[in-house]
Amino acid sequence: MARDRAQLPRSGTTAPPGLARQHDQRRTAFAARGGLVAESVPRAVHPAAHARGLRARPAPARPDQPAVEIGAGVVKLRVDGLSVRFRLPGAVVHAVTDARFELREGRCLALAGESGCGKSVMAHALLGLLPGNADVTGHAWLGPLDLVAAPEKVLARQVRGRMIGLVPQSPAAHLTPVRTARDQLAEALRELGRTEAPDEVAARAGLRPQDLDRYPHQLSGGMAQRVANALALAGDPPLIVADEPTTGLDRPLVDATMAELRRLCDEGRAVLVITHDLRAAERVADDIAVMYAGRIVELSEAGAFFAGPRHPYARGLLDALPTRGFVPIPGQPPELTRLPDGCSFQPRCAQATPACEELPVMSGKGVACHHA
Template sequence: MSEPLLELDRLSVRFLLGRGTEVRAVTDATLQLRPGRVLALVGESGCGKSVLASALLGLLPGNAQVRGEAVLRGGIELLSAPEPVLAGQVRGRHVGLVPQSASTHLTPVRTARSQLVEAIRALGGVAGPDELAERVGLDPADLDRYPHELSGGMAQRVAVTLALAGNPQIILADEPTTGLDRPLVHRTVDLLAEAAIDDRAVLLITHDLAAARRVATDIAVMYASRIVEAGPAEQVLADPWHPYTAGLLAALPDGGFRPIPGHPPALTELARIEQEWGCVFCQRCPDVPGFGPCTGDPELLDLGDRWVAAHPPC
């Protein structure tokens, strides 16, 4: 098996809000991203997925406390790397970012071409703007448009060209399909999957399980700051072991449109819920009787190619 491009070991992020209030945004995330793979990190909005992405790129606010490890192949430890290393070696060169709402991240008074040329020059890219445009299925002439002249799909493709400008080994796509209609969602994730070739890989962060199912080779399911299940996408989606994963699948059209009852807990309440209930999903779990808490251990169990949060019958 090839060496991982990125390894996360018990990555945790906390935000201190004052008066003793703590937001548990990410808790003990452990993942591996390998060449030629698309790893989809899925879960409901607000579970901590985008915070994890920001932690990898050193883009968290000053009140964040980070622990654990996130190591790139070659030895760069992202969580402890100083800003000059992140800015000069990591962002754009090792890890290219496709942000949410691509059109809002483009400078409105400059053409797409001028922004792409600047990115290629700054990152030392070898491919020209027209070549990158053609690689993502964009007419090179569209690069001469201003952001307000681009459709949503064009803007998304420009964002992907910017992420590819420095020829990174990892594409980190943070909710790249937000606000897009279904056909455009399919085109966007298909485009990202095409980037996971040879020695490259994609980390797709999304709340859209249908989009993830379309392209993911591996999947990690996140709930209330914790990864509760992970493994090969085909296995996890065909035979989910955690009730949260099963609930997400049941909420899809082909699963019967059966949403999970209730709402995810506030990230400020996780410590109390874990203490009282044993795991943070128990208040919504169909396996838990109404009169008692879950006896599950929130630690992940390694079961070969698959990981699952311990969740014994209650």
Template structure:
């Protein structure tokens, strides 16, 4: 709720995520990606409202899944966050304890989640830092002494501890150079290949292409395309005009920006929210498109089946 009005930040977001799979959630800033991650962890503001279900299953198929949207704070704090779901936050500096060194924070989380003690704890903290390419000679620094990239790597190291079955990584490569982006992405992929699920929220399409199994594209609070990463980044390409525009904006592609600006979430049109920016829009776009399956992917576009020359 904003200014007494209800703002639908995310609407009809439907997807599944299996163990051993990486789903990349992409889209422009403000489209609702981080709000979705916060909703799954119960970290929305107090005046936010959620509807629907978000079911988290466990290793026992006979056990009832946990509905993350219905779970109380006690359940989320004691049994979900850090243990069943790890988080690489979008603003890592805000999630690091300012009066404790990186080493002490790693040690604390290791003790709590793994039970490691003594000399093994020191070694485990250094190993955890190494997984996120955090330099050992910076472990005794405080968060305010870290650059943005180092804070990002510290937050990633903390998130990987405990090997939670599901990892939410919200812009995990922000502030990193290309070499560290690739190294971080590869570590997240190894985490996934060991049988865990990864939801990676990112603007970095190169990182998504490197490790994602599927891609979900969000626009104005809705998922407008969902399909295999091989199709999305390959010769078949995206089916939704907005998704295609994201790829065309890359320097290694046509380097062409999408015209216009996204609509305000509090003032969305009745039909397709992308129509005002779309070169393929027609009168039919006044009706809201549904996310419908097609050749390998689902797309919320009335013109998704039309051929588009690359």
């Protein structure tokens, strides 16, 4: 391992072209480039896409589903009945079911829940980054554009990086190790057709010019996070999606990362934070959406949520925090291939009654529970 580290290029040197090309060929869809992805990434298929001709159209009314309106300001993103299924041999994974929420400019929505509940799948569905075995239904309106029905060419050339900036999970792992931060940011700006200098964009993310001349292995965790933020901001997008931005970070760095995202929000951007860390969410969020087994079960303003969550699962999440008693939720979440017909939380819920054998509907008050 020490020998491999010694062979990494030093600051101010250029990596061998062959090595750089080899890494670029191996990069995944989430590598650097400010949230841009290669057009060869398999596109999940919307079942009605061919019939609709893939044109943006007004969102349909849903009188059977009460609207939950929180906050003020212009709606930047409206998710309406979004569902994601993964087809596997002999099984179907119900990763996201009938998700509905709005995200407004100048506000941060934290989508919270245990690992595996469908949070990141939701984010990837918005960006068209799901694998080919995914079936996506419903709508996600970014202005007049339905992201679910949009073709890959539109997502790659108009949406990723320009309309939505992605801050990926573990940002250091998504930076090209043999190229400086400056090179990667300059490339993102070129691909986006932007005229700003890398230093100018980096300054918006709290980076100094000399920071850009470092390679990823020379960056601290906080510095790598800022480089990821700079890449996400390269196209000056009005919407930022941060996917588990605090994973693997110590608490001071978590706080710094949340402060950076809060700053982006205060500048007028809409910010969607995917997180399992409610302490981090409390620092940054204006609104909270709690997900369990693929469904949003509570949606409310952050102040009201942390003062008194209404769904039993949401209360359990808060009670499990070290600062609130460290009481774990009993049992395990259901398998997403075998969801019950009624409330998925019923087997773990102390309030469960026979009524819970029927699926609860999200009320106009923002909670999907028969007893809330």
